[in-house]
Amino acid sequence: MSALDPVVLGGPPILTEAVPLARPPLVADAGLLGTFGAILAGGVLTKGEQLAALERELAEFLGVGHAVVVASCTTGLMLVLRTLGRTGEVVMPGFTFMATAHAARWSGLTPVFADIDPQTFNLAPPSAGDAIGERTAAILGVHIFGTPCDADGLAKVAAERGVPFFIDAAPAFGAEYGDGTRVGGKGVAEVFSLSPTKTFTTGEGGIIATADGDLARELRIAREYGNPGDFDSLFAGLNGRMPELSAALGRHLLPGLPALIARRQELAARYREALADVPGVGFQLVPSGAGSTYKDHCLVIDGEKFGTDRDVLAYSLRAENVPTRNYFDPPVHRQTAYRDVATGPLPHSEALAASVIAVPLYSGMPDVVVDQICAAIRRIHHRAGEVGRVVRAERPARDPRKEGDRG
Ligand SMILES: *Cc1c(COP(=O)(O)O)cnc(C)c1O
Secondary structure, three states: OOOOOOHHHOOOOOOOOOOOOOOOOOOOOHHHHHHHHHHHHHOOOEOOHHHHHHHHHHHHHHOOOEEEEEOOHHHHHHHHHHHHOOOOEEEEEOOOOHHHHHHHHHOOOEEEEEOEOOOOOOEOHHHHHHHOOOOEEEEEEEOHHHOOOOHHHHHHHHHHHOOOEEEEOOOOOOOEOOOOOEOOOOOOOEEEEOOOOOOOOOOOOEEEEEOOHHHHHHHHHHOEOOOOOOOOOOOOOOEOOOEHHHHHHHHHHHHHHHHHHHHHHHHHHHHHHHHOOOOOEEEOOOOOOOEOOOOOEEEEEOHHHHOOOHHHHHHHHHHOOOOOEOOOOOOHHHOHHHOOOOOOOOHHHHHHHHHEEEEOOOOOOOHHHHHHHHHHHHHHHHOHHHHHHHHHHHOOOOOHHHOOOOO
16 A cells, blocks of 8 residues: 555545535625625515616626526526427437426427537537427527537528527536637527526526527516516416525626636646546547636546546545546436437437546635646556456445436
8 A cells, every 4th residue: 555546445535625526606795795685674585676787787798688587597498498489399419417408398399319529518510400300499509518519500500490599508607609709699599507506606597698689578578477567478487587685696796707717717727737648538628719617627538548437437536535426427318307209329428428527626626636636536547457446346336327426
């Protein structure tokens, strides 16, 4: 045993305490607490001036005509899909978070899963084109892990086939396209999430960004039960509203966001540099000129070159106090909820789901923690054969999909 041995081979853990996989950057200064106090004292907890101001500030930040704030990204996607007023199928990637598909289902539409580009992990325009049929109502792209998808390529495919294109931008608030514009301005609408695991949070919430004023007006009615104001509902809407306290938190955090994203990008670059020469470790490709939020920073493990597989690495890193997550495994088209949707093989989605592993990244993370995590990955690689044998013997035999830190 030596200090350089991985924990699973008897060495000391590289981190003496577990670090978080993600942590929302929240600062409650006197100004914010004063605003909260004023909202409570005023008694207007919903549909007040905080929401109206947040919507204006978000539209300006994103450079879009309209930002309609809602209760969650899932709600926003459901409302956008409903206001399309179409029935049939929605083409989307199989490698995405479950809510992308759920939004289609809840809107009475059927998800049709297409494959991804193995480098960017995002919906591949040719595969989306192949999935389009007579019943296609829309194409739904996703900015996986906060890295912009090929929105122009997907929009072109959609236009050629006469179907609308919009985007689940949940993890990408603050990301930039390769053309230098902020994510939020492409497609019919882009829908962001403000839940606490994302880079910009209001506790819970969502933003629908759109240039279409008629759509924005309809969405504001839709998030209000379909009530245009005279209590004669026009259609079956939802309560999709964000409370004033959350809107105030969003306004408080928005100005600091670009610096937080820049820090995340620095940390991701540090990981990539430190692991560049480790065989069998790959990364999501961020398109040239684009900026990712790295909502998740994922490694792709080629088991043959690395010496052992993703699940053994996840188990061994946990022993080093490094939490990880096998994200998204199983991919949504392989989940129980979508067993009834006939999906042919999506080879790139399936290969990625089996080899992807998210590693800790949060804006308050010190450089040295990245260095320690990378050192742990290196020493596991150096002894990969032995590590694999020990871990397979000691790990309880269970579904490898359930390995890794979930939540
Ligand atoms: C987080 C996430 C969602 C869900 O967002 P909510 O605000 O929790 O509804 C949807 N799609 C993707 C790709 C996500 O990452």
